[in-house]
Amino acid sequence: MVSAPGNAIEIADLRVRFGRVEALKGVSFDVRRNEVFAIIGPSQSGKSTLLKVLNRTIDFMPEARFTGTVKIDGESVNTIKNVYELRRKVGIVSPLPVGLPLSIFDNVAFAPRMAGVRSRGELSEVVERCLRQAALWDEVKDRLDSLGTRLSGGQQQRLAIARALSHQPSILCLDEFSIAIDPVTTMRIEEALKDLRSQITIVLVTNLVQQARRLAERTAFFLNGELVELDRNEVIFSDTPADRQTYEYVNGIFG
Amino acid sequence: MFTETPFVRRKQMFERIARGVFVAMTSAIILPLIFVILYLFVKAFPILSLDFLIKNPVRGMRAGGIWSPFLGTIYLVVISLMISTPIGVLAGIYLNEYAKDNWLTRGINLAVVNLAGVPSIVHALFGLGAFVLFARLGRSILAASLTLAIMTLPVIIASTKEALASVPMQFREACWNVGATRWQTIRHIVLPNSISGILTGVILQVSRAAGETAPIMFTGAVFYKAIPEGNPFAYGLFDQCMALSMHLFTISTQVPDVPEALPYGTAIVLLGSVLLINALAIVLRVYLRSKKKW
Numbered sequence: 247m248v249s250a251p252g253n254a255i256e257i258a259d260l261r262v263r264f265g266r267v268e269a270l271k272g273v274s275f276d277v278r279r280n281e282v283f284a285i286i287g288p289s290q291s292g293k294s295t296l297l298k299v300l301n302r303t304i305d306f307m308p309e310a311r312f313t314g315t316v317k318i319d320g321e322s323v324n325t326i327k328n329v330y331e332l333r334r335k336v337g338i339v340s341p342l343p344v345g346l347p348l349s350i351f352d353n354v355a356f357a358p359r360m361a362g363v364r365s366r367g368e369l370s371e372v373v374e375r376c377l378r379q380a381a382l383w384d385e386v387k388d389r390l391d392s393l394g395t396r397l398s399g400g401q402q403q404r405l406a407i408a409r410a411l412s413h414q415p416s417i418l419c420l421d422e423f424s425i426a427i428d429p430v431t432t433m434r435i436e437e438a439l440k441d442l443r444s445q446i447t448i449v450l451v452t453n454l455v456q457q458a459r460r461l462a463e464r465t466a467f468f469l470n471g472e473l474v475e476l477d478r479n480e481v482i483f484s485d486t487p488a489d490r491q492t493y494e495y496v497n498g499i500f501g
Numbered sequence: 502m503f504t505e506t507p508f509v510r511r512k513q514m515f516e517r518i519a520r521g522v523f524v525a526m527t528s529a530i531i532l533p534l535i536f537v538i539l540y541l542f543v544k545a546f547p548i549l550s551l552d553f554l555i556k557n558p559v560r561g562m563r564a565g566g567i568w569s570p571f572l573g574t575i576y577l578v579v580i581s582l583m584i585s586t587p588i589g590v591l592a593g594i595y596l597n598e599y600a601k602d603n604w605l606t607r608g609i610n611l612a613v614v615n616l617a618g619v620p621s622i623v624h625a626l627f628g629l630g631a632f633v634l635f636a637r638l639g640r641s642i643l644a645a646s647l648t649l650a651i652m653t654l655p656v657i658i659a660s661t662k663e664a665l666a667s668v669p670m671q672f673r674e675a676c677w678n679v680g681a682t683r684w685q686t687i688r689h690i691v692l693p694n695s696i697s698g699i700l701t702g703v704i705l706q707v708s709r710a711a712g713e714t715a716p717i718m719f720t721g722a723v724f725y726k727a728i729p730e731g732n733p734f735a736y737g738l739f740d741q742c743m744a745l746s747m748h749l750f751t752i753s754t755q756v757p758d759v760p761e762a763l764p765y766g767t768a769i770v771l772l773g774s775v776l777l778i779n780a781l782a783i784v785l786r787v788y789l790r791s792k793k794k795w
Contacts, residue, residue, distance in 0.1 A: 303677050308601045333680040344675045347694055356689070357679035406675070413679055 254447040260314035271471040284458035287468035301336040337410030341422040343402035345394030353394040357413040380408035381438040400431030419449040545765035573742030581649035593661025616655035624652040629719040645721025653706040660702025664695040697789035704782035714746040
């Protein structure tokens with residue numbers, strides 16, 4: 247959690263194939279430590295696939311193959327032995343809110359428990375910290391024993407964020423987190439993310455261009471599995487980004 | 502604006518007809534069932550008593566009770582399910598949770614489905630060849646139980662897989678994303694939410710193992726065998742035994758001059774035990790489902 251110089255993620259010539267379909271066609275870029283990095287682009291542009299490589303959950307898709315190197319905190323994920331530690335280092339929030347069929351407390355305590363934490367005191371601390379960071383604590387603090395799956399969609403998404411924070415990741419990836427939730431909850435989560443960005447690297451995958459503009463420092467534009475352009479937000483969202491397609495996508499001319 | 506047009510009237514008429522047909526068909530299956538049970542019960546009534554359950558058949562199976570076949574059926578059912586349940590459930594977990602989708606897995610799945618549809622007499626022949634003769638177990642409770650286990654195994658595998666597959670994939674992905682292993686995910690999320698379905702599948706096989714005659718006829722069940730009354734451990738693994746299903750067949754067709762109530766009594770005990778176990782299964786399932794969390 248300490249701010250350190252260097253890159254949180256380094257990706258070089260990453261290619262991912264699903265059988266004959268190439269989902270990522272050789273992308274290279276770095277994500278700096280403790281920045282908010284947005285990835286925008288229409289669907290099918292390979293954004294979610296990229297996240298699956300970051301935490302190696304792509305291993306669960308037997309037809310997927312990837313080449314190139316991906317380094318998390320300087321260590322290559324290609325050859326890593328302890329993928330479980332890697333997955334704890336990279337928190338992932340998926341598009342549709344998933345509350346595990348457990349109590350709210352157990353939802354957040356799940357990851358620490360699976361990593362071997364037993365002490366109730368320690369777990370309570372983690373649960374409260376993460377629910378506060380996800381801006382959910384005040385709404386659920388009196389009913390931590392009730393089911394996570396009974397929460398509203400917006401609450402479940404914040405629960406998912408709390409769960410992703412519970413294993414103390416150094417990188418938090420959000421994959422179109424606002425796709426299934428209401429605008430008010432979206433704004434609350436965005437506020438929560440602003441509070442987090444001093445402590446953690448945030449990768450924000452979104453097809454809401456304005457969300458990237460509000461939150462990120464740099465934005466990458468993906469199209470059909472290729473990285474079209476990557477620059478500071480002032481450039482990407484200006485009238486003169488380097489690539490014409492970026493301008494057209496950002497300004498809603500296609501996408 | 503809200504007037505009833507001829508089109509609406511026709512729709513409503515069809516609605517009533519459809520409903521009527523569905524109700525009629527449902528009654529058509531319920532009524533014979535009730536009739537069968539009542540008929541059996543009335544016919545068996547004169548003989549039903551505790552003695553009927555705990556006394557051996559006597560006088561060439563023309564009198565006495567059904568202790569020996571009753572205990573034999575319990576042995577066969579319990580032992581066969583003790584063999585097929587762990588194997589079937591674990592294999593089902595492997596096939597649904599671990600196995601990659603390749604030609605081998607697809608082949609195994611196809612084999613499981615087809616084996617579930619193999620007639621029981623074929624299992625009987627297999628049991629005779631494999632367990633009685635090849636493995637030299639002889640005609641025994643063990644050989645018969647193994648044969649019943651082989652018969653129930655594919656269905657247990659299939660129902661386990663189905664129960665596991667009903668747990669949404671997104672739960673597994675959420676667990677993997679936070680660094681849980683496959684087994685941790687299965688143990689803490691998948692199994693607790695599918696156990697009711699798995700148990701239902703297993704318990705339905707109790708009725709099948711208890712009811713089938715063919716698989717045990719060649720492999721371990723005998724026409725007649727007296728055992729010590731009142732001793733629940735009267736059979737050994739390598740003994741032959743009587744069984745309710747076969748006893749029913751014997752006294753209804755093979756032995757002359759059997760009092761009418763005797764086969765009906767046997768049938769009602771067989772049916773009653775199966776219904777009792779199914780009722781327990783329903784209670785258990787309702788209890789486990791009440792703990793299901795989504």
